Amino acid sequence: MANITLEFDSGTLVLDGLSDPAAGQLPSVTWDQRTQQWRAPGRAYRQIVTRCKELGHVLIDHARAYETLNLTLAEPIIPREHQTHALREWSSAGKAGCVALPTGAGKTIMAVLAIVMTGRSTLVVVPTIDLMQQWEQVLSKFLKDAGLPCKIGLLGGGAHDPQPITVATYDSALIHIERLGNKFGLLIFDECHHLPAPQYQTIAIGSLAPFRLGLSATMERVDGRESVIFDLVGPLVYEAQIHQMVANVLAPYDVYSIQVPMSDEEKNAYQKARSVYTDFLRRSGIRFNNGADWMQFVRMAARSTDGREAMRAYREQKHLAQAASGKLHATWDILRRHRGEQMLIFTDDNALAYRIGREYFVPVLTHQTKVKERKAFLDGFRRGEISVLATSRVLNEGVDVPEASVGIVLSGSGTVREHVQRLGRILRARPGKRAVLYEVISQGTSEYFVNQRRRQHDAYQGSSTLP
Amino acid sequence: MLTKDLLRYRSRKDRIYPTLIKVDDPELLALAAGLIQTFKSAPGSRLTELDDEIESGPWLNHVLLPAFKKLLLDRCDEIEEDGVIADRRTDLLQAAEKLRRDGDYPTLADFHSAMMSHIGEDVASMQERLYADLAEFRKIKTFEELTPEALLHRYNCAQIQGLLLVAQEVEVRIVDANLAEKRNFFRCLKFQRLLSSTVIDESAKDTVCKLSGPLKIFQNSQSYGMRLAQFFPYILQMPKWQLSAEIKIGGKVLTLELDHRIGIHSHYKKFTPFVPPELTAFISSFNERQGPFSATIGEEFLALGQQSYCFPDVTFTGADGGKVHLEIFHRWHAGQLANRLKVLATTSKQRLVIGVAQDVASGKDTAPVLEGSAWFSVHGFIFKNLPTPKSVQQVLIRHAAASAS
Numbered sequence: 001m002a003n004i005t006l007e008f009d010s011g012t013l014v015l016d017g018l019s020d021p022a023a024g025q026l027p028s029v030t031w032d033q034r035t036q037q038w039r040a041p042g043r044a045y046r047q048i049v050t051r052c053k054e055l056g057h058v059l060i061d062h063a064r065a066y067e068t069l070n071l072t073l074a075e076p077i078i079p080r081e082h083q084t085h086a087l088r089e090w091s092s093a094g095k096a097g098c099v100a101l102p103t104g105a106g107k108t109i110m111a112v113l114a115i116v117m118t119g120r121s122t123l124v125v126v127p128t129i130d131l132m133q134q135w136e137q138v139l140s141k142f143l144k145d146a147g148l149p150c151k152i153g154l155l156g157g158g159a160h161d162p163q164p165i166t167v168a169t170y171d172s173a174l175i176h177i178e179r180l181g182n183k184f185g186l187l188i189f190d191e192c193h194h195l196p197a198p199q200y201q202t203i204a205i206g207s208l209a210p211f212r213l214g215l216s217a218t219m220e221r222v223d224g225r226e227s228v229i230f231d232l233v234g235p236l237v238y239e240a241q242i243h244q245m246v247a248n249v250l251a252p253y254d255v256y257s258i259q260v261p262m263s264d265e266e267k268n269a270y271q272k273a274r275s276v277y278t279d280f281l282r283r284s285g286i287r288f289n290n291g292a293d294w295m296q297f298v299r300m301a302a303r304s305t306d307g308r309e310a311m312r313a314y315r316e317q318k319h320l321a322q323a324a325s326g327k328l329h330a331t332w333d334i335l336r337r338h339r340g341e342q343m344l345i346f347t348d349d350n351a352l353a354y355r356i357g358r359e360y361f362v363p364v365l366t367h368q369t370k371v372k373e374r375k376a377f378l379d380g381f382r383r384g385e386i387s388v389l390a391t392s393r394v395l396n397e398g399v400d401v402p403e404a405s406v407g408i409v410l411s412g413s414g415t416v417r418e419h420v421q422r423l424g425r426i427l428r429a430r431p432g433k434r435a436v437l438y439e440v441i442s443q444g445t446s447e448y449f450v451n452q453r454r455r456q457h458d459a460y461q462g463s464s465t466l467p
Numbered sequence: 468m469l470t471k472d473l474l475r476y477r478s479r480k481d482r483i484y485p486t487l488i489k490v491d492d493p494e495l496l497a498l499a500a501g502l503i504q505t506f507k508s509a510p511g512s513r514l515t516e517l518d519d520e521i522e523s524g525p526w527l528n529h530v531l532l533p534a535f536k537k538l539l540l541d542r543c544d545e546i547e548e549d550g551v552i553a554d555r556r557t558d559l560l561q562a563a564e565k566l567r568r569d570g571d572y573p574t575l576a577d578f579h580s581a582m583m584s585h586i587g588e589d590v591a592s593m594q595e596r597l598y599a600d601l602a603e604f605r606k607i608k609t610f611e612e613l614t615p616e617a618l619l620h621r622y623n624c625a626q627i628q629g630l631l632l633v634a635q636e637v638e639v640r641i642v643d644a645n646l647a648e649k650r651n652f653f654r655c656l657k658f659q660r661l662l663s664s665t666v667i668d669e670s671a672k673d674t675v676c677k678l679s680g681p682l683k684i685f686q687n688s689q690s691y692g693m694r695l696a697q698f699f700p701y702i703l704q705m706p707k708w709q710l711s712a713e714i715k716i717g718g719k720v721l722t723l724e725l726d727h728r729i730g731i732h733s734h735y736k737k738f739t740p741f742v743p744p745e746l747t748a749f750i751s752s753f754n755e756r757q758g759p760f761s762a763t764i765g766e767e768f769l770a771l772g773q774q775s776y777c778f779p780d781v782t783f784t785g786a787d788g789g790k791v792h793l794e795i796f797h798r799w800h801a802g803q804l805a806n807r808l809k810v811l812a813t814t815s816k817q818r819l820v821i822g823v824a825q826d827v828a829s830g831k832d833t834a835p836v837l838e839g840s841a842w843f844s845v846h847g848f849i850f851k852n853l854p855t856p857k858s859v860q861q862v863l864i865r866h867a868a869a870s871a872s
Contacts, residue, residue, distance in 0.1 A: 036773060
């Protein structure tokens, strides 16, 4: 039996009073030659405390700085069946695990219930400032601490106000986790498929929160690193797919792919640029079998005049395909067809989003949009005062725009994840609602093949047509 | 700093070699001078106008243009928009929304005509001002000037910083640095929240440090890369140094090895050591007493353990050549005193005595710490304004007796 002092040090735990054999009995504890101390990653806190108790050690815990809160709901929530089920599974897993629910299925509400159930200081980590604001609104509405309205702290987008319940962007959480990693007992990762990024992992590793919840519409990653999420947060405890929820929870939908021809001028320019680009790839032996091949192309492109020319050609052919003039006319037709409905136009980059904005005189939402205007656009859209919103990628994730019923995808990354996320934006159920997603692609370009590949996903099955 | 696509390096076997430029190359100096001149006249212009001007220069296809441009843009501040454009945008968007709701326009051209009639302005002009406050249209407020040679040094530094961004750990050997330079080195290390395992190579009088962060021993990622990269210009300030780092790039782990002979000038402000005249006066007065010790300005630093480094103010040399150091705590670094005593209580015997100013010692937080420190009762003393030779000699005697036992 030993008297062990536990301190939090910049995302790690420093253990004092340990002998070599005692240290060997504790999980993740390592001798740090640099400081001549026993050290463990913050995430090992739960296991170390549990093990110390089992071994009968006296633990003087200076590490834990999170609070036990008396949280209640400010207004009642009647969870839907899948939310109750997910919450039960998460609780059974020791309040450490992941839940995959399609957009619109109520992940945030499920998280509110998890926060109340856990009753600990909580850090919610989200990918965008829009989501941070949205979480703040939901948590402020539903949470009470000791019978009083709960002040929600924010970290990110210029805000630095940590509170017992705080919402932070991934980037801000990463910056502050060394100082705040011991101040939260529950960590919630929204859109947790971001977590395997090497830098973001530090948030989960450097935090001592014993309770963890990962939320996403789909855990799948192109690089197959979803196992990292389960290691850092906990196992997948509940999962539901879009098609399981259509009719009961989500609106039914159709997906249409519209191929538009390029003008002769655009076609010639496209083919010319594409051949410069593909010739360089061929000469350099680059095949794009994985992400490293892209980096190889970027590096090689920077090293020679030919390479820089190839990079310019790559950008040009991509731009020509994504922003072909035919797409603008096709989009105008769609806007007319759905006049009076709430529509979202998605692009891959800001340049095309702003081009759309200028052509149709519609609001554009990108990461460049200032916070005040961003809020005004989203509020106006929710109230029905704005019927068309163009965006690049910032609305891909999480932001709640339940009124949207039409989505127009003009360009994108081509990944299944992005498609599912964009589709999810228009699927919030409403009586009588039938959502429509249009994908507008340039004929005879690489966009066609990307579209074909994506159509193999479950979300397309049985509901997509090519008019 | 530079983005990945602007880094230039070669790799051979398991080594990586940054492609550095000659800082006295006339062609590069001319390119730098031309670009700096363009940037000097940029304040007041929009970023797009600056881009146009750069692209119309004779250097358009120069391989270093994008990197030089990035480094110079980093030295620009932009003018914040006053919100007038956003207000006009709201008006235009509301008008367009109403037109689309109320009327059906078969073509985009029909819609544009309706907008022209409604607003009384031609479409191109409305389109131009609609999003005129985007980053690329913002105006440059200031440009922080530098010399062409400094830009070339900055470029070389940024090439290495770009590689260190993906380093997991860096080993630095500092050679021939004086105490003030080492003090600055460790002060900056602490400022960057980096940890170091430090070995003092007595034979070569070198200091060898492995730099990383607290989590490094648990996480093989480049979490501390940014800090290591930001710390690198401090290494450049050392008179002689060697650096070795493992760089994870393109799926490979490659070794980067560099030393002071690369000749890059640091762009960080250099710390200038300052010895207070009172301290010089104390040393003279102490030596005039001709006791068993002679005093000099502190000449070495002590690694006390647990990331605690002590840079003594005075070093005393006994008749046998043995050295004892004095660290003085005044008000402005009193905050470190409690931690210093905690470390000294747990680490092995140090050749160190401590003097604490009276106003610090009587503070409500410090007084109980000093009273409770067995180490301080032997190796410490309290002084009023400055330590007196007498009080220091007394503590040196107590220290010698304790060390002998």
